[in-house]
Amino acid sequence: MHMADALLSPAVGGVMWATTAATIAFCARKTQRDLDDRKVPLMGVLGAFIFAAQMINFTIPATGSSGHLGGGMILAILLGPYAALLVIASVLTVQALFFADGGLLALGCNIFNLGVFPCFIAYPLIYKPVAGDGSSPKRLAFGATLAAIVSLQLGALGVVLETVASGISALPLGDFLAAMLPIHFAIGLVEGLVTTAVISFVWKARPEILAYSAVSRPLGNLSIAKVLVGLGLAAIVTGGALSWFASSFPDGLEWSMAKTSGQEELEAPHQGIHHLLAGIQEKTAFLPDYAFQSNEPQASAPEASAPSWPAVDAGTTTSGLVGGGLTLFLAVAVGFLLRRRTQFR
Amino acid sequence: MSHHIVEVQDLSYTYPDGAAAVRGISFRIHHGESVAVVGANGAGKSTLLLHLNGALTPQRGTVRIGDFPLTKATLRDIRRTVGMIFQDPDDQLFMPTVFEDVAFGPLNLGLPPEEVEQRVLASLARVGVEHLRDRPPYKLSGGEKRAVSIAAVLAMSPDILVMDEPSANLDPRARRTLIELLAGFHHTKIIATHDLDLVLDLCPRTIVIREGQIMADGPTRDIFTNDRLLEESHLEKPLRMQACPVCSGSMARKTEDAGSVHEH
Amino acid sequence: MANIESAFVDLGILDALAARDSIVHRLDPRVKVLTAAVFVLCVVSFDKYVIAAMLPFALFLSLILGLAGIPARFVLKRLVLVAPFAVLLGLFNPFFDRQILLHLGPVAVSGGWLSFLSILLRFGLTVGAMLTLIAVTGFNGVCMAMEKMGMPKIFAVQLLLLYRYIFVLADEGQRMHRARALRSFDGRGTGITTYGHLIGGLLLRTLDRAQRIHLAMLCRGFDGTIRTSRPPRLVARDVLLFALSCLLLIAMRRYDCSLLLGQFLTGLVP
Numbered sequence: 121m122h123m124a125d126a127l128l129s130p131a132v133g134g135v136m137w138a139t140t141a142a143t144i145a146f147c148a149r150k151t152q153r154d155l156d157d158r159k160v161p162l163m164g165v166l167g168a169f170i171f172a173a174q175m176i177n178f179t180i181p182a183t184g185s186s187g188h189l190g191g192g193m194i195l196a197i198l199l200g201p202y203a204a205l206l207v208i209a210s211v212l213t214v215q216a217l218f219f220a221d222g223g224l225l226a227l228g229c230n231i232f233n234l235g236v237f238p239c240f241i242a243y244p245l246i247y248k249p250v251a252g253d254g255s256s257p258k259r260l261a262f263g264a265t266l267a268a269i270v271s272l273q274l275g276a277l278g279v280v281l282e283t284v285a286s287g288i289s290a291l292p293l294g295d296f297l298a299a300m301l302p303i304h305f306a307i308g309l310v311e312g313l314v315t316t317a318v319i320s321f322v323w324k325a326r327p328e329i330l331a332y333s334a335v336s337r338p339l340g341n342l343s344i345a346k347v348l349v350g351l352g353l354a355a356i357v358t359g360g361a362l363s364w365f366a367s368s369f370p371d372g373l374e375w376s377m378a379k380t381s382g383q384e385e386l387e388a389p390h391q392g393i394h395h396l397l398a399g400i401q402e403k404t405a406f407l408p409d410y411a412f413q414s415n416e417p418q419a420s421a422p423e424a425s426a427p428s429w430p431a432v433d434a435g436t437t438t439s440g441l442v443g444g445g446l447t448l449f450l451a452v453a454v455g456f457l458l459r460r461r462t463q464f465r
Numbered sequence: 466m467s468h469h470i471v472e473v474q475d476l477s478y479t480y481p482d483g484a485a486a487v488r489g490i491s492f493r494i495h496h497g498e499s500v501a502v503v504g505a506n507g508a509g510k511s512t513l514l515l516h517l518n519g520a521l522t523p524q525r526g527t528v529r530i531g532d533f534p535l536t537k538a539t540l541r542d543i544r545r546t547v548g549m550i551f552q553d554p555d556d557q558l559f560m561p562t563v564f565e566d567v568a569f570g571p572l573n574l575g576l577p578p579e580e581v582e583q584r585v586l587a588s589l590a591r592v593g594v595e596h597l598r599d600r601p602p603y604k605l606s607g608g609e610k611r612a613v614s615i616a617a618v619l620a621m622s623p624d625i626l627v628m629d630e631p632s633a634n635l636d637p638r639a640r641r642t643l644i645e646l647l648a649g650f651h652h653t654k655i656i657a658t659h660d661l662d663l664v665l666d667l668c669p670r671t672i673v674i675r676e677g678q679i680m681a682d683g684p685t686r687d688i689f690t691n692d693r694l695l696e697e698s699h700l701e702k703p704l705r706m707q708a709c710p711v712c713s714g715s716m717a718r719k720t721e722d723a724g725s726v727h728e729h
Numbered sequence: 730m731a732n733i734e735s736a737f738v739d740l741g742i743l744d745a746l747a748a749r750d751s752i753v754h755r756l757d758p759r760v761k762v763l764t765a766a767v768f769v770l771c772v773v774s775f776d777k778y779v780i781a782a783m784l785p786f787a788l789f790l791s792l793i794l795g796l797a798g799i800p801a802r803f804v805l806k807r808l809v810l811v812a813p814f815a816v817l818l819g820l821f822n823p824f825f826d827r828q829i830l831l832h833l834g835p836v837a838v839s840g841g842w843l844s845f846l847s848i849l850l851r852f853g854l855t856v857g858a859m860l861t862l863i864a865v866t867g868f869n870g871v872c873m874a875m876e877k878m879g880m881p882k883i884f885a886v887q888l889l890l891l892y893r894y895i896f897v898l899a900d901e902g903q904r905m906h907r908a909r910a911l912r913s914f915d916g917r918g919t920g921i922t923t924y925g926h927l928i929g930g931l932l933l934r935t936l937d938r939a940q941r942i943h944l945a946m947l948c949r950g951f952d953g954t955i956r957t958s959r960p961p962r963l964v965a966r967d968v969l970l971f972a973l974s975c976l977l978l979i980a981m982r983r984y985d986c987s988l989l990l991g992q993f994l995t996g997l998v999p
Contacts, residue, residue: 125855126848127818130774148881157953160883161559161942164890169935171895172902175737176909176931178924189928210888214895217863217871218740220811223855224769224862288777288848289818290826290841317925318932325933328481441833443991444781451784451791520944541950549948555897556941561869561889573950601744601869603896621949 122215123230123279125223129286136282137228143236144209150202159203166195167207171214178314190307192238193268193315197247197254197330201239208235233278242271254323254330264319265312272308276300469496469546469624469653471517475526477677478512486512488677489526496624499654501664501685504674505699510629510657511552513674517627517655518547530625545574548623548652552630554610558602563589563613566602570621588616592646608639615646625653632660661689661703673698737899739807743860746799747867753797757967758866758874764974765862771982772854778830778843781987783850789978790857797865804860808853819848868892886955890942898935905931 125133151159170191177188191211195204209231215221222230251263280296283289289296323330471494478487486509494500502510515521516528519540530546533539551557560566567588571581589595592612602610611631618626631647632640644666647654656668664671664685671688673681675698681688688694689706747754753761772786794801826841863871869889876885905927913919943951 124815124818124852125769125773126815126851128773130770133773144884145881148883152881152883157946157951158940158943160886160953160955161890161946162936162939164887165894165898165935165939165942167887167891168894168898169932172898172935173928173931175899175902176906176924176927177919178921179919194932206884206887207891209884210891213888214868214891217859217868218743220807220856220859223859224766225773225855288844288851290822290824290844292825295821295825313921314924314928317921318929321925321929322932325929326936329933329936441781441991442994443985443987443989444784446990446994447781447784447788447987451788454788454791454795457795515944518948520947544948544950549945551941551945553941556938557945559890559893559942559945561893569946569951569955570949572956573952599748601893603893604744617949 122222123226123233123282125226127283127286127288128226129288132282132286133225133228136232140228140231144206147202147205151206163199163203163207166198167210170211189314190311192234192271193242193264194318196239196243197319201243205235205239229282233275237274238271241274242267246270254319257320260320261316264315265309268312268315269305269308272304272311273301276304469531471625472529476516476523476528477525478521479524486677490679492672492679492682494653494655497651497653498670499668501668501671502655502657502674503661503664503671503700508674509677510674514627514629514657518544518549545621546623547625547627548618548621550614550618550626550628550631552633554614557614557617558610561601563600563602564598566613567617567620570617584620588620591619592616607634608642611635611643626650628656630658631656632658632663661700662705665703665705742803743863744867746864749798751797753793753865756970757963758870759877759963760967760971761862761866762871762874764971765858767975767978768858769855771978772851777847778840780843780846780850782985783854785981785986786854790861793861799864804857807860808856811856815849815852819845901931
């Protein structure tokens with residue numbers, strides 16, 4: 121699943137963007153140092169191939185529904201992790217810009233979830249050791265399937281953590297995980313089968329391609345170790361930043377945690393958190409938030425809303441509705457008028 | 466002007482899977498000549514062409530372009546001298562816009578920006594597609610793509626043009642425009658094609674290849690009147706040289722058919 | 730995959746829209762990319778229950794679309810198409826967040842429903858911003874801007890190549906899809922083995938094509954780096970307009986314009 125801008129808080133999105141940007145810069149340097157200029161067109165065209173491959177679907181065995189290729193593992197196997205990450209990032213960028221999959225801010229999360237896990241965890245730690253050079257069909261099938269499952273599980277975990285940490289969705293951590301992981305297990309299984317089918321076809325038809333990709337990009341243990349250390353550091357930094365944000369904006373993470381840990385708070389008002397939030401609202405004073413004031417008018421309404429107006433609960437709500445409606449109307453009208461003008465010109 | 470000579474001597478090439486595509490080919494092409502390379506599918510035309518600008522290095526024999534033998538050291542100069550026009554223009558137009566694509570080569574030559582721009586505009590004008598300069602290549606028609614890919618090669622100002630099936634996938638008018646365009650070029654031209662009518666228009670000399678070997682090398686008129694040679698090489702007389710079955714009545718064709726039956 | 734096919738049609742339409750000429754199109758791509766980023770950041774930084782205060786951002790988008798002469802219908806159509814996903818994202822909020830935050834007359838509205846609406850609105854605004862950006866800038870423009878702002882060159886180059894060959898390969902993919910559909914009946918022939926062969930074949934042809942492209946590059950002096958010409962310069966007008974739009978966006982984020990407007994209007998009515 122793609123992460124969407126709509127579920128993301130700026131803090132989480134920003135941290136993931138920074139992590140991903142650093143990873144891309146690292147991979148770009150690695151790929152450029154490789155000095156194999158054949159790879160420049162190869163990467164671009166393989167990215168386009170992923171889109172083309174997604175136009176063809178297949179029937180998933182025993183279910184009757186249809187699926188299509190994700191492609192992360194295939195790219196990693198064909199290109200090696202560094203170049204593959206760049207290609208996956210490009211595919212996701214195009215999807216974000218044209219197909220409304222994800223978004224600008226969510227791009228960081230998506231590249232991390234769908235790129236870093238297959239390229240730097242599943243490929244070197246699972247596929248390589250299990251599948252070896254790919255000459256044994258059984259090992260290849262097992263390695264590709266396991267790698268696809270693990271990378272999709274990790275990706276799903278990433279989506280869940282990012283969503284919960286952002287706190288826009290009210291879905292609690294446990295429930296979200298319980299929904300996401302099994303679905304992505306199934307998706308991973310299918311992706312693994314597809315990856316196996318495609319790679320073994322290539323292996324039979326043109327073994328030199330896979331041999332080339334295995335030889336020309338030796339994956340020294342050292343560089344992978346470096347990558348893992350780098351990712352670990354990134355994770356620590358991310359975690360630190362997130363917990364810092366979580367402590368200053370506690371609604372998302374802690375609230376969900378509290379709920380999933382079994383405290384029956386569904387109906388009870390979240391007094392503590394809301395008081396805290398209201399306090400932060402006042403202090404940071406980014407804008408007067410009518411929703412909270414209407415909830416606890418006696419606590420925070422008077423000082424937070426624009427003081428020159430009668431700050432009554434119902435009044436604020438009405439004003440919000442009237443103003444919002446009018447703004448929406450204006451949006452439509454402006455579009456309409458400008459459009460007419462351009463047509464007449 | 467000896468430096469524009471293309472000389473191939475005893476060239477052989479076998480692909481990794483064991484298919485011998487070229488088996489001992491030799492020829493010599495002089496400055497300003499237009500030469501067609503014809504032959505059946507899989508006869509080895511493309512493999513031969515790939516040697517002419519160093520995309521493949523000879524396994525046996527030599528390729529000389531001008532005064533230089535083709536080696537790693539001379540590769541850069543040879544690629545400047547020999548402009549290669551690919552069969553599928555989509556393979557050749559890889560940049561986002563027509564302008565950038567045509568500028569790709571000159572920029573790689575390290576020319577200053579003003580000269581790059583000047584060369585691009587001149588090449589586009591030479592093939593008559595200045596108006597396409599800002600268009601993305603995938604939006605062009607087949608004929609336009611072909612014209613732009615020729616402009617992209619011209620911008621490198623090569624002395625020798627090597628073309629692989631230049632008229633493939635073109636509609637009749639685009640094909641005619643292409644022939645007129647190519648006829649106006651002063652370059653040495655080597656054209657691999659199945660379009661024998663185009664050969665008739667452009668190339669006084671023809672080399673016939675079959676199974677990696679030269680079957681014939683001589684004046685186009687002589688070769689195209691040699692029925693046995695054409696048949697053995699899986700070729701057919703250009704339509705223009707055949708007795709037209711529509712105008713000259715169906716009788717002519719019938720007698721011909723009857724004759725061939727008798728021969729067998 | 731009717732969905733992805735229509736997406737490719739849209740790709741072509743977006744490209745045509747980006748090739749138009751308007752005051753927005755003429756702006757430096759960097760300005761547009763950065764403005765879009767500021768826009769998205771402002772929208773996502775709203776609190777989870779905010780609705781009305783976000784609406785001025787729709788006005789902003791509408792203004793840009795209008796100035797650029799892009800039919801809003803196109804953007805709206807895409808939004809409707811992806812709306813089910815947004816609904817799915819937000820649907821859980823009303824179930825898990827039942828605290829009453831608002832009374833509209835007799836109707837009590839829970840936080841969950843507010844945040845659900847908020848998610849829908851966020852989704853519309855962020856996706857709308859993305860489509861607007863691409864429709865007024867074009868993919869090449871966005872890539873160029875990102876490269877100028879520090880994106881690694883090799884990444885930019887292969888993004889451009891990817892975009893260039895999407896059209897060629899999507900065509901190939903579609904042809905294969907049709908060819909198979911014509912010869913498979915009752916679901917036979919669409920299984921995973923056939924699929925593996927199809928995709929494998931497509932992959933091999935793609936690899937061959939990559940090789941030919943590489944050859945074509947070498948023939949024109951390619952040595953590992955792709956050079957581009959005409960570095961576009963930022964002009965004063967670009968900077969000024971960027972500053973203006975940023976100010977506007979931040980002001981819209983800082984002050985609840987809908988609320989102020991509504992209060993003004995309700996204030997007029999005695």
